[in-house]
Amino acid sequence: MNKQMKRNLIILAMTVSFISFATLALAHHGTGISYDQSKTIPIKGTVTEFRFANPHPQLFWDSKDDKGNVQHWSGEIASNPSSLVRVGWGRKRAEEALKPGTTINIMISPAKAGGFVALVRTITDENGKAILCANPGCTQ
């Protein structure tokens, strides 16, 4: 497989997982009301805390702005624990993948109210591997 093919496949996988998250986001309470889902913003961060709990898992991370100032983010993950369990993302696996200090790339939709609060649309690790994807196609 050449580099171009690999790049295409990565883009395909990320798009599929993005749309999967979007579908789930629309399916849950108030998610479409609190967050501006017309916007999707890529952001790089370092995990500070992850909670695998109802009604939605929560991710907290730090990012830096252009001037190097640290931003403390809070994020809502659209899936709930049992939907993640259904596709193989149990608590231990999820907590291992998102342990404090892990560098992640996230696509977010920001809160309409502003601040460093967001709906987490996709999460990938430094190698581009999807984390917490509720799409059966990207559970491996």
Added chain:
Amino acid sequence: MRNRLIILFLIVVGGLAISTVIAAQRGAAPGGVQRGAAPRGGGQRQTLNPIFEQATNKPFQPHDFAGVWSRNSEGFGGGGTCFDCGDRGFSDDWPSFTPEGQKRFDANKPSYGRALGSADANAHPEEHIGRRRAVPPANDTDPASHCNPEGLTRALIYPDPIEFIELPDRILQHFQWRYYIRTIWLDGRPPLKDPDQLRWWGYSTGHWEGDTLVVESDGVDPRTWVDHFGNPHSDEMHVQERYKRVNYNTIELSMTLTDPKTYTKPWVSQTKRFHLIPKENVKTVDGWKGLIEDFCAPADEVDQFNQRVRDPAGGVIHK
């Protein structure tokens, strides 16, 4: 090869985008009201997910409801309803409110449906306002947001598995979402129409009319909502549920809500369909079979999720 990948990419993206729109329209942001149409679902498939029992033509006992049944498009795990299971509202055909009912409806602020005052809400004037008045969860008045019981009809409508447990004198409904237990007495006792004390689940009795299980309920605490769109009810609400197992893998439920304090006439629900899931298919990653414990624990939902994410997302900051 490159062109083939691009074509594959476009097909997948297109398909998923369409299914996303379908899910949004049918499930979480219910709309597209078609009165009198067949029950709609919120799922992405137009066939039953393989997690369900697929056979419809196996022999069955019409009075045997024992098993795990679900209206969830994926079997379990939140989200939308399966394609033929009906959506997440009691009905899209509202009766008129009494003055008292209207007052209570107006006071309830749900976070489900189309956003109040949004272009999306304004683009659907054909829908009842009950489906286009959602506020951010931080500003809602939903009792369930703080782990209070969802109540009788709303719990039945939520699309996650319900295990029917049959005992000689009663049927228990065990709900995965919130891990509730509800009792329907079949021991011949008369309905309790004016109980001394109201209950979150009310008081339910059942009897068979042919192959239909008819359940009568009274005494439901009026702090609960009829569905997640904030439809109210009073202490005089009476609910009749009619369940019929129509084939091996399907139970149909129709509800009639009578509440003269709130509604000017009885309100008949959309037909809700439940499909059978082998209990082996509801399991944890450890392979532990059976309903998953989806409690609403204030320590998780109120003290953590609401305080740290949900409310700040709506502009409400806790000190």
